[in-house]
Amino acid sequence: MATDSQFALWEVFIQSKPGANYIHAGSVHSSDKKMALQNARDTYTRRGEGTSIWVVPSDAIVASNPDDNDMLFDPSNDKVYRHPTFYVMPGGAKAI
Amino acid sequence: MELVEKTDQAQAELLKNFEEKINRGDAIEPKDKMPDAYRKHLIRQISQHAHSEVIGMQPEGNWITRAPSLRAKQILLAKIQDEGGHGLYLYSAAETLGISRDEMIQLLHSGKAKYSSIFNYPTLTWADIGAVGWLVDGAAIVNQVSLQRTSYGPYSRAMVRICKEESFHQRQGYEIMAKMMQGTKEQREMAQDAMNRLWWPSLMMFGPHDSESPRTSDAMKWRIKRHSNDELRQKFIDKTVQQAEVIGLTVPDKDLKWNEAKGHYDHGPIDWDEFYRVVNGNGPCNKQRMDHHIRVHNEGAWVREAAEAYRKKKENLN
Numbered sequence: 001m002a003t004d005s006q007f008a009l010w011e012v013f014i015q016s017k018p019g020a021n022y023i024h025a026g027s028v029h030s031s032d033k034k035m036a037l038q039n040a041r042d043t044y045t046r047r048g049e050g051t052s053i054w055v056v057p058s059d060a061i062v063a064s065n066p067d068d069n070d071m072l073f074d075p076s077n078d079k080v081y082r083h084p085t086f087y088v089m090p091g092g093a094k095a096i
Numbered sequence: 097m098e099l100v101e102k103t104d105q106a107q108a109e110l111l112k113n114f115e116e117k118i119n120r121g122d123a124i125e126p127k128d129k130m131p132d133a134y135r136k137h138l139i140r141q142i143s144q145h146a147h148s149e150v151i152g153m154q155p156e157g158n159w160i161t162r163a164p165s166l167r168a169k170q171i172l173l174a175k176i177q178d179e180g181g182h183g184l185y186l187y188s189a190a191e192t193l194g195i196s197r198d199e200m201i202q203l204l205h206s207g208k209a210k211y212s213s214i215f216n217y218p219t220l221t222w223a224d225i226g227a228v229g230w231l232v233d234g235a236a237i238v239n240q241v242s243l244q245r246t247s248y249g250p251y252s253r254a255m256v257r258i259c260k261e262e263s264f265h266q267r268q269g270y271e272i273m274a275k276m277m278q279g280t281k282e283q284r285e286m287a288q289d290a291m292n293r294l295w296w297p298s299l300m301m302f303g304p305h306d307s308e309s310p311r312t313s314d315a316m317k318w319r320i321k322r323h324s325n326d327e328l329r330q331k332f333i334d335k336t337v338q339q340a341e342v343i344g345l346t347v348p349d350k351d352l353k354w355n356e357a358k359g360h361y362d363h364g365p366i367d368w369d370e371f372y373r374v375v376n377g378n379g380p381c382n383k384q385r386m387d388h389h390i391r392v393h394n395e396g397a398w399v400r401e402a403a404e405a406y407r408k409k410k411e412n413l414n
Binding site: 005006007026031 | 178253
C-alpha cells in the first residue's frame with residue numbers, strides 16, 4: 001500500500017464557558033483551517049464541553065525543553081517579594 | 097571501547113533518572129527523555145488500543161440499519177461515533193511518541209499491529225449489541241479506569257476523556273439486556289444466548305494470566321499499566337455477576353462461586369487455546385474486519401487527495 005497523506009496536525013483548545021481560559025483538549029488532522037475547526041467540533045465537543053474552539057497548526061507552537069526547566073523556572077523561587085504574603089502589615093489595618 | 101563504555105554509562109544514568117521520576121509519580125511528557133523500550137511499549141499498546149476502538153465500530157455498525165426503534169438507532173449511531181472519536185484521541189496520543197498516523201494504519205493492514213480479539217466475534221442478534229455494550233465496554237472500562245493513572249501524560253489524558261464517555265455505552269447495553277429479559281421467552285433466550293457467547297471472550301480481553309504475560313513486568317515497573325491482567329479481570333467479574341443476577345441472566349460458568357475468604361468470585365478455567373486461535377488470525381471474523389478496513393481506507397483515498405488538492409489550490413490563489 002502506498003503511503004498517503006493523513007493531513008497536517010492541529011492542536012485544539014476549548015473554552016468551556018464564556019470567560020474561561022482556553023484549555024488544550026487534544027489534536028486533530030486536517031488539510032485546512034475550516035476542516036480543522038469542524039473536526040475539532042466533532043471530536044472534542046460532542047457533549048457540550050465547550051462554547052468556543054481554537055485550532056492552531058501544531059508546528060506553530062513553540063514549547064520549552066524539559067532540560068531547561070532549572071534555568072527557566074528556578075529564578076522565580078528567590079523572588080518571594082512577588083507574593084503578597086511577603087509583606088508585614090501593621091496590626092489593626094483592615095481590608096488589605 | 098572507551099566511547100562504548102561512556103555511552104553505556106549515559107544510558108544507565110538516563111534510565112536511573114527516568115525511573116526516579118516514575119517512582120516520584122511524575123507524569124512523562126512527549127519531550128521528556130525516556131528509554132527506547134518505554135517508547136516502544138507505549139506505541140505498541142496505544143496504537144493497539146486505537147485500532148481496537150476503530151475496528152470495534154464494525155460489529156456494532158452491523159446493526160444500524162436493523163435497530164428495533166428510532167431511539168435505539170440514534171443511540172447506536174452516537175455510540176459508534178464515540179468509538180471513532182476514542183480511536184482519534186488514542187492515535188493522537190501515540191503520534192506524540194514519534195510514529196505517524198499513516199505508519200500505524202500500515203502496521204494494522206500488514207497484520208503487524210493487533211487490535212482486541214473481541215472484535216473478531218460476530219454480532220448475530222440485537223441482543224449481541226446489548227452484550228457488547230454491557231460486557232465488552234464494561235470490561236474495557238475496568239481496564240481504562242486503571243489506565244487513567246498511566247505514567248505517560250497524553251495517554252492518561254486520553255483515558256480520562258474516554259472514561260467520561262464510556263459509561264453511557266455500558267449503561268445503554270445493560271438497558272438493552274434488561275429490557276429483553278422482561279420480554280417474551282424468545283427474547284429472554286436471545287439475551288442468554290448473547291451472554292453465553294460473549295462472556296468468555298470478554299474475560300479474555302484482559303489478556304493472558306499474569307504468570308503467562310511476557311510484557312507485564314516492565315509495564316508495571318514503568319507504571320504504564322497500574323494493575324495486572326488478573327487483577328482487572330477479577331474486578332470485572334466481581335461487579336458483573338451481580339448485574340447479571342439482577343436481570344435474571346445466568347453466567348455461563350459452572351465453577352463460578354463466591355469465595356468468602358478471598359472476598360472475590362472464583363471462576364472456571366479460560367480456554368486459552370481459543371484466545372490464541374483468535375489472536376493469531378483464525379477467529380470467526382478476523383478476515384472480514386481487516387478486509388473491510390483496508391477496502392474503506394483505499395476507497396476513501398480520493399477524498400484525502402481532493403482535500404489536499406483544494407488546500408494547494410487555495411494556497412496558490414493567496
